[in-house]
Amino acid sequence: MTQTATPTTARRFDYTFSPVGMVALAVILFWAIVAAFAPHLVPYPPGKIVDTDYFGPISSKLWLGSDYLGRDMLSRIIMGARYTLGVALAGVLIASTCGVVLGMAAAVLGGWFDTILSRFMDAMLSIPSKLFGLVVVAAVGSSLPALILTLAFIYAPGSFRFARSLAVNVNTMDFIAMARIRGESTLYLVGAEILPNIIRPVLADFGLRFVFIVLLLSGLSFLGLGVQPPLADWGALVHENIQSLSYASAAVIAPSLAIASLTISVNLLIDNLPRAIRDRSA
Template sequence: MTGGNLIRAVRALPWSGKIGLALVAFWIVIALTGRFIAPHSPGAFVSYEVFAGSSGKFWFGSDFLGRDVLSRLLVGAQFTVGLSAIAVTIAVTLGTGLALTAAVGPRWLDELLSRAMDTLISIPSKIFALVLVAAFGSSIVLLTLIVSITYVPGNFRIARSLAVGLTKLDYVEVARARGEGRFHIALVEMLPNMIRPLFADIGLRFVFIVLLLSGLSFLGLGLQPPDADLGSLVRENVSGLGEGALAILMPATAIASLTVGVNLLIDAATQGKVK
């Protein structure tokens, strides 16, 4: 998409889509620059008062240990957005790759992959992730892989339904008649025509992964100190909830704005308003 087409596509978005795009763009920028623009080290004890309110020095106040909430929020957003983006990329790549393999492969392979994914998807995602995290630990690499695997079956089912439908279309039959291999048919003939529906699924998977990572962190099974994502910031400051402390309100608001922004953008994009 050229720059002119991109501008026209943005202008064609409804107001809800523009708000969603602005929120998504904001959090992407924060994830990329947050560590560099944070006014304090995220682990530094900079205030003698815990759960302090907003001030000129500490815009979002201090947390339960007297650390700057804004600095920890900026760095925490980097983990939440970054890990979720990596996890959704892995999940969609694996799910779509297996779906295309099942669609163009022999029937026995399709049956094998489909039954395996049906088995995995029958397990609630949160319970599946909790069991794997409890068994293998919650380092950044393992946590990302575990969350990715959790959402592969859902993407597989959607991608497979799209791919199976495409295998019956004329241009795919023509490619087979030309003698094209399965690899070519899957990646050149079928995948480009699956991008738009998959875009909506990618957005939804991203939201699910953000909420799952935040939920695991809130339960103490996500990122471990000294690292902290947005869910960790909510958990560690939960004692300030009764005081309405910014230390718990701000990361909770950040999670909400990120997920709402992605949902608004997806909704606008899938209504056919983005060309």
């Protein structure tokens, strides 16, 4: 008698980006590479005056013209990418890590720990982010570590509330109850049971908070409280060259477009994250 083999079922993951998502990813990777290799990409030293005319026009020598002192705008935008992306990425990493870990811990532990921490985060969320940033930066200064910690402190409560709401739902499921019966620790529940089940929305929230931090950092720099001279991020470049609007110069338009291209691309990438997951027979 011939025995028929039972077909095995395998789970195959098919991740496909939409064309919009691929373009957005390409723009983000472009700026990431520019930020990483900025010192090797600048055609001129960012602080060197290379043009005798301020707000000089676009030319074969100066691809984006010159700024209010005659410095090369392309070089300053390339170096500004390092500070914009670096400060924003550091801030969102701290904010999301602290917020997600505390949110999951609050959902698992509950009781007084959850109540006190949630009320504190609610109080922090009630403070306007830009006003809080202005007060803190004006009080402690605009050094890069102070900026990073301020931005992280502003956006950690929102990350906490988001992660907690997800973790509360997962915490009521049967596999969590079984893990508790087995005597698993809180660290195991948070890291091995809850986090893998909320990682996708957490990553989407990470991207959105990165955009918020870029915009807030640019706003602070535009007001003169962000990255300080001789360093400059994109928001500071807009602030420095705002008068170039009267001269039809690219000195203020170019950094504005850089901010827009990065933030819009991150939003489009989040909206077009690959979601196609299918089961197929092997």
